[in-house]
Amino acid sequence: MSFHGGNIVATAKDLGCDVNDLIDMSSNLTPLGAVPGLHESIISSLDQIAYLPETGSETLVEKFAEKYGIKKNQIMAGNGTTEFIFALPAISDCNRAVIVNPTYSDYRLACEWQQLPVDNFILKYEEKFCLNLEKLSSQLKGGELVFVCNPNNPTGVLTASGDILQCAVENPDSTFLVDESYLPFTREKSLLHYELPENLYILCSFSKIYGIPGLRLGFIISFVENIQKFVGQRKPWGVNRVAQMSGEFLLDHGGHYQEEVVCFLEKYKNNFVQQLNNINCVDVVPGNANFILCHLRGDISVDLLHTKMLEKKIMIRNCNTFEGLEDHFFRISLKDERSNNYCLLALQEILGTECE
Numbered sequence: 075m076s077f078h079g080g081n082i083v084a085t086a087k088d089l090g091c092d093v094n095d096l097i098d099m100s101s102n103l104t105p106l107g108a109v110p111g112l113h114e115s116i117i118s119s120l121d122q123i124a125y126l127p128e129t130g131s132e133t134l135v136e137k138f139a140e141k142y143g144i145k146k147n148q149i150m151a152g153n154g155t156t157e158f159i160f161a162l163p164a165i166s167d168c169n170r171a172v173i174v175n176p177t178y179s180d181y182r183l184a185c186e187w188q189q190l191p192v193d194n195f196i197l198k199y200e201e202k203f204c205l206n207l208e209k210l211s212s213q214l215k216g217g218e219l220v221f222v223c224n225p226n227n228p229t230g231v232l233t234a235s236g237d238i239l240q241c242a243v244e245n246p247d248s249t250f251l252v253d254e255s256y257l258p259f260t261r262e263k264s265l266l267h268y269e270l271p272e273n274l275y276i277l278c279s280f281s282k283i284y285g286i287p288g289l290r291l292g293f294i295i296s297f298v299e300n301i302q303k304f305v306g307q308r309k310p311w312g313v314n315r316v317a318q319m320s321g322e323f324l325l326d327h328g329g330h331y332q333e334e335v336v337c338f339l340e341k342y343k344n345n346f347v348q349q350l351n352n353i354n355c356v357d358v359v360p361g362n363a364n365f366i367l368c369h370l371r372g373d374i375s376v377d378l379l380h381t382k383m384l385e386k387k388i389m390i391r392n393c394n395t396f397e398g399l400e401d402h403f404f405r406i407s408l409k410d411e412r413s414n415n416y417c418l419l420a421l422q423e424i425l426g427t428e429c430e
């Protein structure tokens with residue numbers, strides 16, 4: 075089964091309220107809301123829904139290629155990166171998957187759909203969920219499809235891109251899928267800027283950084299021959315016309331917005347984390363993303379905390395569906411300053427503060 079945060083429409087229905095009454099700290103979207111000009115651009119492109127989209131999103135792919143200095147036949151645009159997470163186990167000739175867990179649950183689901191056996195490489199709370207690539211390497215024999223989310227969801231832990239690249243180079247008989255959905259929230263250099271080895275795929279989602287999960291737009295980047303394998307498999311018109319045009323707009327105008335998001339996090343996150351750490355029974359896992367993983371000690375369960383927060387119309391992510399996390403973790407995504415303060419206040423009211 076697939077588990078996600080951010081199901082705001084269903085939550086509003088359950089609570090009998092309007093979506094606008096809810097503060098969604100459960101989905102890992104940009105804290106800054108819509109990219110300036112995007113909505114206007116979408117409105118002005120609406121008449122284009124009378125045309126078919128470009129079959130392979132050619133204009134969009136060319137723009138992406140130009141922006142990152144990559145060949146256009148190394149890139150494919152899709153209906154969110156989800157499309158590629160589910161496609162890769164089907165087209166790869168790997169004989170097992172290795173998933174660095176706890177992580178995004180759809181990797182496992184995608185493997186299960188293709189009956190690809192999965193082994194977990196479990197990260198530990200006691201080790202702050204840091205990824206030891208040497209240890210991971212030592213468990214690879216060749217023939218694996220290795221899923222690495224960087225920074226990882228839900229831990230927020232970032233691994234240096236260069237180290238992941240080196241690990242891929244040192245294990246040429248294993249295939250690496252590196253999901254950079256949350257990398258634009260950091261200052262870490264994307265693998266897009268490196269020369270890619272043949273056994274590496276990169277996922278780049280526009281959903282999170284630009285706050286457009288409802289539009290569905292993501293990319294996969296790899297060696298030309300690898301991308302060719304996808305071309306043979308995919309249905310035409312995988313990206314709708316509005317998403318194509320929005321993607322083109324974001325490639326042209328999204329750079330400044332992205333920098334603002336990173337600056338916002340640099341300005342507000344440390345203080346938010348400190349205040350979270352001052353709340354009774356809450357320990358923050360040090361991370362480097364727009365969301366924060368928290369460990370809950372003591373008698374109160376995360377289920378109960380989740381329910382009590384919902385009573386205050388705040389959605390947090392109960393992490394009990396993540397492999398290796400079980401009952402004691404929840405995740406909060408930073409939003410605008412007002413929502414962040416409201417969330418802290420609600421947590422303080424429910425759990426109390428350590429200085430009380």
Ligand SMILES: Cc1ncc(COP(=O)(O)O)c(C=O)c1O
Pocket residue numbers: 078153154155156157178223227253255278279280281287290291292
């Ligand atoms: C790590 C990770 N990868 C991929 C996705 C899917 O994103 P997209 O909207 O690009 O399909 C998500 C969504 O939550 C995610 O957390």
